[in-house]
Structure formats: C-alpha cells, structure tokens
Amino acid sequence: MSLPADSPxxxxxxxxxxxxxxxxxxxxxxxxxxMLAWMNETxxxxxxxxxxxxxxxxxxxxxxxxxxxxxxxxxxxxxRIDCDADTILLRVRxxxxxxxxxxxxxxxRTLSADSKVQINAEVLVDPDSVYKK
Amino acid sequence: MSLPADSPxxxxxxxxxxxxxxxxxxxxxxxxxxMLAWMNETxxxxxxxxxxxxxxxxxxxxxxxxxxxxxxxxxxxxxRIDCDADTILLRVRxxxxxxxxxxxxxxxRTLSADSKVQINAEVLVDPDSVYKK
Numbered sequence: 001m002s003l004p005a006d007s008p009x010x011x012x013x014x015x016x017x018x019x020x021x022x023x024x025x026x027x028x029x030x031x032x033x034x035m036l037a038w039m040n041e042t043x044x045x046x047x048x049x050x051x052x053x054x055x056x057x058x059x060x061x062x063x064x065x066x067x068x069x070x071x072x073x074x075x076x077x078x079x080r081i082d083c084d085a086d087t088i089l090l091r092v093r094x095x096x097x098x099x100x101x102x103x104x105x106x107x108x109r110t111l112s113a114d115s116k117v118q119i120n121a122e123v124l125v126d127p128d129s130v131y132k133k
Numbered sequence: 134m135s136l137p138a139d140s141p142x143x144x145x146x147x148x149x150x151x152x153x154x155x156x157x158x159x160x161x162x163x164x165x166x167x168m169l170a171w172m173n174e175t176x177x178x179x180x181x182x183x184x185x186x187x188x189x190x191x192x193x194x195x196x197x198x199x200x201x202x203x204x205x206x207x208x209x210x211x212x213r214i215d216c217d218a219d220t221i222l223l224r225v226r227x228x229x230x231x232x233x234x235x236x237x238x239x240x241x242r243t244l245s246a247d248s249k250v251q252i253n254a255e256v257l258v259d260p261d262s263v264y265k266k
Contacts, residue, residue, distance in 0.1 A: 031164025106215035
C-alpha cells in the first residue's frame with residue numbers, strides 16, 4: 001500500500017459511501033482532536049486551494065466552508081492521508097470553537113463503561129451568540 | 134444537543150451507514166492520531182467490556198479486535214463521543230505500530246497543495262515480520 005515519496009496521491013473518494021470520506025480536524029498546536037466531518041472531492045480541492053477547511057454537509061447536502069457563519073474558521077497547516085487513502089487528517093489552526101455547542105472540540109463528552117457521561121471541557125463561546133443572532 | 138453530565142449516552146449507531154460509525158484512535162500520551170476504523174454497536178460494547186479497541190472490518194465483514202494477529206493491541210484509556218454522537222474518539226495506549234504498513238500511525242503521508250507526497254515518519258516494524266509469517 002505504501003507509495004514512493006515523490007508520487008502524486010490523492011484521497012480515493014471512490015472508497016467512500018456517496019463519494020464522501022471522513023476528515024478529522026486536529027489542533028496543529030496541542031494535538032486535540034477537534035471534530036470529524038466529511039469531504040467529497042470538491043471540498044478537498046477547495047480546502048487545498050483556499051487553505052481553509054471545507055467540508056460537505058450531509059444534512060444540508062452542500063459544500064460548507066467551516067466558519068463561514070460563525071467566523072470559526074480552520075486554517076489548514078497540513079493535510080495527511082492514511083495508508084489506504086480513505087481518511088483525511090487536517091492539522092489546523094482553529095479560530096474560536098470548532099463545536100456548534102460552543103466547546104473548542106466536539107469531543108467534549110467522555111463515556112465510562114457504564115455509559116455515564118462526563119463533560120471534559122469548558123464552554124468557550126455562547127452558541128446562541130454565534131449561531132442565532 | 135448538549136446532554137446533562139449525569140445522563141446516560143451512547144453513540145447513535147442509527148446515524149451511521151450500515152450502522153457503522155467512524156472511530157478515531159488517538160495516542161493518549163502524545164496526542165498523535167493513529168488511525169480511523171469503524172464500529173458497530175457490538176464492536177463498541179466489546180471495546181468497553183474488554184478495554185481493548187475492537188472495530189468492525191468492512192473488508193472482512195466481521196468484528197476485529199485490533200492486534201489479535203499482530204499483537205499490536207490498543208488499550209483504551211478513555212472513550213469520547215462528539216456532539217451529535219456519531220463519531221467515537223478512543224484515547225489509547227498503542228502497542229507496536231497501529232499501521233499495517235509498519236508505521237506507528239496510519240497517517241504517515243503528508244500531501245502538499247500540488248498533491249506531492251511526503252512521508253512524515255519512520256517505519257517502526259517490518260510489516261512482513263508481523264503479517265506474513
């Protein structure tokens with residue numbers, strides 16, 4: 001599966017359901033996993049061209065530049081793909097909060113074995129002030 | 134979307150294609166994203182019960198305890214879910230290499246805007262010695 005270092009390579013969008021691959025956004029500075037969203041080839045190309053993380057919204061069925069409403073954009077520092085080229089990892093600089101609930105990361109809930117939930121972070125921004133004004 | 138801290142919660146497998154949700158494995162010690170695989174509810178429950186990351190292999194169409202062949206198990210330190218409960222984040226202690234290509238992380242390829250590839254890591258183990266003996 002390995003490719004020579006100088007070969008061209010792209011994510012293999014044919015491997016995704018409906019041509020969508022999972023894309024993980026990771027904080028380039030502290031390594032926190034911020035969110036997972038989905039990309040089609042258009043979103044991927046737009047991400048590379050603009051340097052801003054751009055996804056495909058499955059609920060809205062459209063391309064979505066993260067932060068276009070909230071201002072909470074993700075500046076892409078680096079893009080990686082996994083060994084079988086069906087998952088994308090973006091290392092980003094996140095403005096504000098990645099999560100629509102106002103947390104910096106969408107993964108603000110920790111589950112224990114008995115399915116109890118603990119909130120592992122503080123709310124960073126009031127979601128109402130960002131999304132409902 | 135937020136839940137009270139004491140409420141039970143599980144990943145919502147009904148939101149995944151074929152009941153499968155993406156599960157990210159992250160190194161609990163240094164924050165490296167190691168791999169992404171898929172979980173159904175059985176894999177999720179087995180992961181919580183055994184403390185070892187267990188996925189659903191789409192190619193083999195079966196439950197797969199990571200490391201059962203290679204010995205490269207992932208001891209789960211913590212499980213998180215995202216805001217809409219359709220992505221799982223496992224913080225793990227990885228034995229050996231997560232990647233079948235012998236790298237510690239599957240994300241050993243960095244792509245530049247012109248789609249050139251750079252290998253960003255060293256091979257940790259010889260894959261032939263692990264998977265083909």
